[in-house]
Amino acid sequence: MNWRRRHVLGLSDFQPEEMEFVIDTARSMEEVLSRDIKKVPALRGKTVVNLFFEASTRTRTSFEMAGKRLSADVVNFSSATSSVTKGETLLDTARNIEAMKPNILVVRHSASGAPLFLSRHVSCSIVNAGDGANEHPSQGLLDLYTILKVKGKIAGLKVAIVGDILHSRVVRSDLHSLGRMGAKLWLCGPATLAPREMERSGAVVTSDIREAVRGADVIIMLRIQLERQKTAYFPSLREYSRRFGLNREIFSLAKEDAIIMHPGPINRGVELSDELADCERSVVLRQVESGVAVRMALLYLLAGGSHAAH
Amino acid sequence: MLLIKGGRVIDPASHRDGIGHVVLEGGKVREILAGDAPGGFEGEVIPAEGKWVVPGLIDMHVHLRDPGYEWKEDIGTGTRAAAAGGFTSVACMANTNPVNDSQEVTRHIVEKARREGSANVFPVAAVTRGLEGKEMADYSELAEAGAVAFSDDGKPVENPLLLRRAMEYMRPFGYRILSHAEDSVLAAGGAAHEGWTARKLGIPGIPSAAEEVAIARDILIARQIGGKLHIQHISTRMGVDLLRMARRAGLDVTGETAPQYFTLTDAALEGYDTNAKMNPPLRGEDDRMAILEGIQDGTIDAIACDHAPHEAYLKRCEFAAAANGIIGLQTSLPLSLALLAGRKVTPSHLVELLSAGPARILCLRNKGTLAAGADADVTVIDPDAEWEFRPVDVLSKSLNSPFLGWKLRGRASATICGGRVRHSTIPGVAADA
Amino acid sequence: MKILLDGKGVERVLSRLTHEIIEKNKGAGEIVLVGIASGGIPLSQVIRRKIQVIEGVEVPAGFVDITLYRDDLARAGYQARMKRTEIPFSIDEKKVILVDDVLYTGRTIRAAMDALIDFGRPRNIQLAVLIDRGHRELPIRADFVGRNVPTSRTETVEVRVEGNPEDWAVLLKEESRGKGE
Numbered sequence: 001m002n003w004r005r006r007h008v009l010g011l012s013d014f015q016p017e018e019m020e021f022v023i024d025t026a027r028s029m030e031e032v033l034s035r036d037i038k039k040v041p042a043l044r045g046k047t048v049v050n051l052f053f054e055a056s057t058r059t060r061t062s063f064e065m066a067g068k069r070l071s072a073d074v075v076n077f078s079s080a081t082s083s084v085t086k087g088e089t090l091l092d093t094a095r096n097i098e099a100m101k102p103n104i105l106v107v108r109h110s111a112s113g114a115p116l117f118l119s120r121h122v123s124c125s126i127v128n129a130g131d132g133a134n135e136h137p138s139q140g141l142l143d144l145y146t147i148l149k150v151k152g153k154i155a156g157l158k159v160a161i162v163g164d165i166l167h168s169r170v171v172r173s174d175l176h177s178l179g180r181m182g183a184k185l186w187l188c189g190p191a192t193l194a195p196r197e198m199e200r201s202g203a204v205v206t207s208d209i210r211e212a213v214r215g216a217d218v219i220i221m222l223r224i225q226l227e228r229q230k231t232a233y234f235p236s237l238r239e240y241s242r243r244f245g246l247n248r249e250i251f252s253l254a255k256e257d258a259i260i261m262h263p264g265p266i267n268r269g270v271e272l273s274d275e276l277a278d279c280e281r282s283v284v285l286r287q288v289e290s291g292v293a294v295r296m297a298l299l300y301l302l303a304g305g306s307h308a309a310h
Numbered sequence: 311m312l313l314i315k316g317g318r319v320i321d322p323a324s325h326r327d328g329i330g331h332v333v334l335e336g337g338k339v340r341e342i343l344a345g346d347a348p349g350g351f352e353g354e355v356i357p358a359e360g361k362w363v364v365p366g367l368i369d370m371h372v373h374l375r376d377p378g379y380e381w382k383e384d385i386g387t388g389t390r391a392a393a394a395g396g397f398t399s400v401a402c403m404a405n406t407n408p409v410n411d412s413q414e415v416t417r418h419i420v421e422k423a424r425r426e427g428s429a430n431v432f433p434v435a436a437v438t439r440g441l442e443g444k445e446m447a448d449y450s451e452l453a454e455a456g457a458v459a460f461s462d463d464g465k466p467v468e469n470p471l472l473l474r475r476a477m478e479y480m481r482p483f484g485y486r487i488l489s490h491a492e493d494s495v496l497a498a499g500g501a502a503h504e505g506w507t508a509r510k511l512g513i514p515g516i517p518s519a520a521e522e523v524a525i526a527r528d529i530l531i532a533r534q535i536g537g538k539l540h541i542q543h544i545s546t547r548m549g550v551d552l553l554r555m556a557r558r559a560g561l562d563v564t565g566e567t568a569p570q571y572f573t574l575t576d577a578a579l580e581g582y583d584t585n586a587k588m589n590p591p592l593r594g595e596d597d598r599m600a601i602l603e604g605i606q607d608g609t610i611d612a613i614a615c616d617h618a619p620h621e622a623y624l625k626r627c628e629f630a631a632a633a634n635g636i637i638g639l640q641t642s643l644p645l646s647l648a649l650l651a652g653r654k655v656t657p658s659h660l661v662e663l664l665s666a667g668p669a670r671i672l673c674l675r676n677k678g679t680l681a682a683g684a685d686a687d688v689t690v691i692d693p694d695a696e697w698e699f700r701p702v703d704v705l706s707k708s709l710n711s712p713f714l715g716w717k718l719r720g721r722a723s724a725t726i727c728g729g730r731v732r733h734s735t736i737p738g739v740a741a742d743a
Numbered sequence: 744m745k746i747l748l749d750g751k752g753v754e755r756v757l758s759r760l761t762h763e764i765i766e767k768n769k770g771a772g773e774i775v776l777v778g779i780a781s782g783g784i785p786l787s788q789v790i791r792r793k794i795q796v797i798e799g800v801e802v803p804a805g806f807v808d809i810t811l812y813r814d815d816l817a818r819a820g821y822q823a824r825m826k827r828t829e830i831p832f833s834i835d836e837k838k839v840i841l842v843d844d845v846l847y848t849g850r851t852i853r854a855a856m857d858a859l860i861d862f863g864r865p866r867n868i869q870l871a872v873l874i875d876r877g878h879r880e881l882p883i884r885a886d887f888v889g890r891n892v893p894t895s896r897t898e899t900v901e902v903r904v905e906g907n908p909e910d911w912a913v914l915l916k917e918e919s920r921g922k923g924e
Contacts, residue, residue, distance in 0.1 A: 028808065028825035037861040040811035070811075090628055111630035112512035113582030132630065134512030169512060197509050231498075300811075 163222025366398025366687025378407025396722025
């Protein structure tokens with residue numbers, strides 16, 4: 001297939017062939033990561049700017065690694081120490097950076113739709129590294145890739161996602177990547193955080209973790225996001241953990257070869273018990289590995305070819 | 311002297327709907343003649359054959375941003391937009407800077423409108439000082455200075471006890487509170503209607519309950535103490551139902567809606583279009599249907615566009631950061647005329663909604679009717695004119711409208727305010743400078 | 744379309760090539776084969792089998808995808824599809840025989856050498872190609888050439904060395920824009 005995208009803003013309009021193409025490219029990238037010299041010149045002379053308006057070390061580091069492995073120049077811009085605190089608008093900030101002619105902007109912002117908005121006003125390629133509660137496309141793809149690596153397939157698998165479904169952009173991207181590729185998704189969380197409406201996407205929504213985990217092939221645990229809540233969505237972490245935390249006993253309801261995933265960072269003892277976080281069924285570290293490869297693939301597809309910023 | 315001849319004169323307040331010739335003199339309606347047009351008329355003649363001639367339209371919910379935010383709009387440009395939209399009178403809200411909670415500000419508005427305005431401007435003063443929701447404003451002084459009603463619009467009056475006291479105090483004087491009904495706590499953090507579209511786009515939602523709870527509260531307080539209440543910009547089904555219930559219970563509660571709420575739904579948010587961002591938000595299709603039903607069965611008394619101008623950069627940004635509101639004076643009439651399709655509403659009823667109703671609610675004597683002795687505020691409407699609403703047509707200082715580029719049907723051919731032509735697209739009939 | 748070599752012809756040429764490699768390197772002891780994806784891969788497999796037959800030695804063989812090292816990525820009319828790289832052995836101090844089907848501008852070979860050097864430090868790198876079609880744009884030359892075929896830029900050379908040896912062939916085709924390198 002021909003890759004035609006100038007931006008990666010979300011997975012909502014990604015066809016299965018496109019997702020497979022990215023995963024295929026990621027596989028080749030992963031081979032590069034297994035070498036002694038983990039660098040190829042594909043993006044030499046190209047510039048990737050990480051424009052992060054929301055704090056994030058792991059995603060930013062992952063994109064930074066990805067860019068550097070492709071020999072790109074990677075520049076980090078984080079809003080806490082910048083012009084944004086002086087009241088500069090998002091558009092002005094982006095335009096100022098665009099004037100320095102980067103090839104790709106990797107953007108993370110707390111407002112849904114911010115990367116889409118930027119793509120209408122600047123001429124470089126935009127990669128969405130997470131916008132509000134909307135999407136986190138590279139996470140959706142790396143979750144798909146990880147499952148394919150470990151399970152060999154995705155169609156027909158039961159995937160349970162447990163946690164703050166309402167605010168999670170990871171869930172929404174996973175619905176596109178895993179759902180569209182044939183997985184059956186179960187979304188589980190407190191009723192205040194797992195709206196029934198999500199069933200319109202084809203998933204099953206439940207507040208019963210046992211029901212969600214029973215017979216599951218993959219369990220994705222989400223970090224419970226305390227920081228976003230002013231008026232509480234649930235009584236306490238203790239109560240949450242009792243109903244929605246994953247421990248050995250509940251995990252035993254899943255398939256024997258079920259795997260545990262988590263986009264990170266993990267709240268040990270809250271959503272995932274200490275022991276389960278490190279058990280051999282947990283593939284969290286493989287997700288991180290896959291993440292760099294998938295991000296390398298995305299950066300390469302956007303800037304390594306005929307769509308380099310002109 | 312002015313003669314508007316040959317038009318279909320629609321004046322529900324005098325139970326009139328038929329061809330007639332309207333004679334204006336000395337700033338008043340002198341009479342309406344039947345039969346053939348009088349020959350040899352001394353004075354300006356405005357041909358209105360094939361058009362409607364109605365009492366000057368009144369929009370009772372407009373933000374003129376003057377004083378304090380004149381880069382968004384001012385009394386001059388706002389009333390020019392109003393006149394072009396067919397409006398001879400507007401009621402402007404108090405969320406200016408300084409807030410209209412003192413006679414000085416009220417007088418400023420009235421006088422500036424007299425000097426520079428192209429339409430009558432009736433200030434709506436604040437319910438609470440500074441719109442802070444803590445202390446009542448000096449209502450009588452404000453009324454004397456020209457305020458026709460009171461509203462904290464932009465914000466609700468949060469404290470129910472304060473609302474009760476204000477309404478109770480006002481009762482003997484016959485003042486009415488126009489309520490922006492919203493429970494801010496339930497609505498907190500939301501930027502769009504809480505529904506599937508907002509979920510899909512990852513935008514935090516404002517539940518319908520935030521409006522409904524507040525409308526119920528305000529109605530029940532009005533019921534408790536017998537006050538006069540008007541519910542602004544109704545957008546939900548339950549909101550309409552509550553108004554209907556209040557009316558059936560014989561309470562003096564009136565209500566308005568805006569054209570956007572019976573024309574658009576939250577589907578307009580696709581692509582994070584900031585011109586679809588407003589408060590209350592665009593709701594679902596069922597709510598839109600309920601608003602239409604409420605208009606049809608007479609529950610809703612008025613259409614008011616909530617004209618809310620904003621400078622470009624407040625809309626040219628990510629959705630969460632965009633300002634709420636759209637301009638509406640130039641599109642309100644054509645969008646309302648669309649209600650005639652499928653006979654949802656009769657022309658007479660439409661004139662009620664856009665003129666007689668607002669006049670009654672705000673106790674604007676001599677307005678909203680073409681009876682002899684009424685003020686010479688007349689709108690000539692061409693209900694069939696087809697036109698496109700383009701940026702170059704916008705007379706407001708701001709361009710924040712989701713209707714730009716729309717092909718519309720119906721517009722004001724001439725707007726006459728106090729006997730002076732303030733807007734005209736009729737060849738040979740010039741507007742006063 | 745012209746048949747430059749048929750099945751038998753290709754066999755004979757490859758046999759000769761293999762003998763030359765063995766002769767120049769005084770045996771198969773220190774050599775490793777690296778086929779350039781994708782045309783050089785089946786070719787390197789054939790050579791490997793032949794060395795096995797002639798010298799009785801199993802020479803380590805791998806393959807390298809040069810997509811990430813190309814110098815014309817920005818001008819590629821379509822997104823170059825990535826292939827696999829697999830070099831599951833050390834190339835340090837080894838004599839690496841790079842194998843490709845057609846040598847053209849030389850840019851592929853340059854990219855392959857860059858890739859190899861990222862893998863380790865070979866003792867030397869030698870180049871074996873089935874067809875050299877001329878039009879070099881870089882100072883690259885093959886150590887072992889099956890056949891020299893003068894071509895024009897509008898022609899393409901197609902090499903088939905998979906499946907039944909009777910079906911192997913080298914074809915010369917007239918095309919609007921050849922991608923043969």
